[in-house]
Amino acid sequence: MSQRDATSPAPRPDGASHGLHPDDVRRAAALSRDALIPFANADWSQPAYGLEWSRRRTLQHMTSAVQWYGMCLAMPSEEPFRLRLLPQPVYSADHPLPLLLAMLERQAAVLSIVAAASDPSARGFHAFGYPDPIGYIAMGCTEILLHTEDIVLSFGQELRPPDDLCRGAVSRLFPWAPTDEPPWSTLRWATGRESLPGRPDTPPNWAWHASPTAEWDGEVKTRESYAGA
Numbered sequence: 001m002s003q004r005d006a007t008s009p010a011p012r013p014d015g016a017s018h019g020l021h022p023d024d025v026r027r028a029a030a031l032s033r034d035a036l037i038p039f040a041n042a043d044w045s046q047p048a049y050g051l052e053w054s055r056r057r058t059l060q061h062m063t064s065a066v067q068w069y070g071m072c073l074a075m076p077s078e079e080p081f082r083l084r085l086l087p088q089p090v091y092s093a094d095h096p097l098p099l100l101l102a103m104l105e106r107q108a109a110v111l112s113i114v115a116a117a118s119d120p121s122a123r124g125f126h127a128f129g130y131p132d133p134i135g136y137i138a139m140g141c142t143e144i145l146l147h148t149e150d151i152v153l154s155f156g157q158e159l160r161p162p163d164d165l166c167r168g169a170v171s172r173l174f175p176w177a178p179t180d181e182p183p184w185s186t187l188r189w190a191t192g193r194e195s196l197p198g199r200p201d202t203p204p205n206w207a208w209h210a211s212p213t214a215e216w217d218g219e220v221k222t223r224e225s226y227a228g229a
Contacts, residue, residue: 017134018213020168022115025066025137028144028165029108032062033101035152035159040097042155049153050193056100058147063104065143069136070111072124080125104144111140128226129210138172139210141165146191160184173208176220 036059048058115133123130131139145166149159166183174190181189181196188194192202207221219225 018138018168018172019164020134020137020141020172022112022133022137024112024165024168025108025115025140025144026105026112028141028161029066029105031161031165032144032148033105035148035157036101037098039151039155044097046154048147048150051150055151055154058151059100059104062144062147063100063107066104066107066111066140069131069140070107070114072126073111073114073118073122073131073133073136076118076122076124078123078125078130108140108144111136123211126210128207128221129215131210132212134172135210135212138169139208142169142173142187142191142208145169145187146193149188149193172213173210175209175213175216176218 042055044056044059045054047053048055051058053061115137118133120133122133124136126135126139129135145159145161152159161184163183166187170177170183170187170190171179174187177186177190178196178199179186185194185196189196189199190202190206190208192204192206195201203222205222205224207223207225209216209221
C-alpha cells in the first residue's frame with residue numbers, strides 16, 4: 001500500500017531535531033565541495049569506490065537525491081513521488097567539476113530553505129517511510145557524506161566529516177545504532193561500509209527509518225521491511 005491504513009496511528013511529530021538544523025545539509029554540501037574540488041582535473045569516468053557508478057555519476061546521484069527531497073517536502077504528501085520521474089541531467093565531461101559542485105550546493109540550499117519554512121509536522125514520501133523536515137535533512141546529509149566518501153576513497157584519500165553531522169544523521173535515521181562509538185564509524189557501520197568491534201555487520205539490504213523516531217517499532221530495518229509499502 002502507498003499509505004498507512006485508515007486504522008493506523010496518525011502521524012506523530014518527533015518534537016526533536018536530533019541535533020540537526022536545516023542548514024546542516026548546506027554544511028554537508030560545502031564539505032563535499034571542499035573534499036572534491038582538489039580532484040577537478042582528474043579522470044571522473046572511473047568508478048567510485050565500492051560502486052559500479054562512475055565518480056561523475058555518483059555526484060549526479062547525490063545532487064538528484066537532494067533535489068528530490070526538496071521537491072517532496074515542498075509539496076508534502078505520503079503519495080509516492082519517485083525519483084525516476086525527475087529529468088536526469090547528463091553529467092558529461094563537458095561540464096566542469098566546479099559547476100557540478102555548485103549545482104549540488106544550490107540543491108542543498110533549496111532543501112534547507114524548504115525545510116526551514118516547513119511545519120515541523122509536515123510529512124512526505126520516501127520508500128523507507130514518511131519523513132518530516134528533519135528527516136529529509138538527515139537523508140540529504142547522509143547521501144552527501146557517504147557518496148562524497150565513495151568518490152574520495154577512489155582517489156586514495158579519506159573523508160572525516162564533523163561528529164555532529166554524523167551523530168545527528170545516525171540518531172534520526174538509525175535509532176538502533178550504538179551511541180558509544182565514533183559517529184562517522186557508526187554511520188558507516190549502519191550503511192554497511194564498516195565493521196564495529198563486537199557488533200554484527202550491517203547486511204547489504206540495509207535501510208534507514210525515514211519516519212520520525214517516535215514511530216520506530218524497535219526493529220532493525222532492511223529493504224524487506226518496506227516491501228509492498
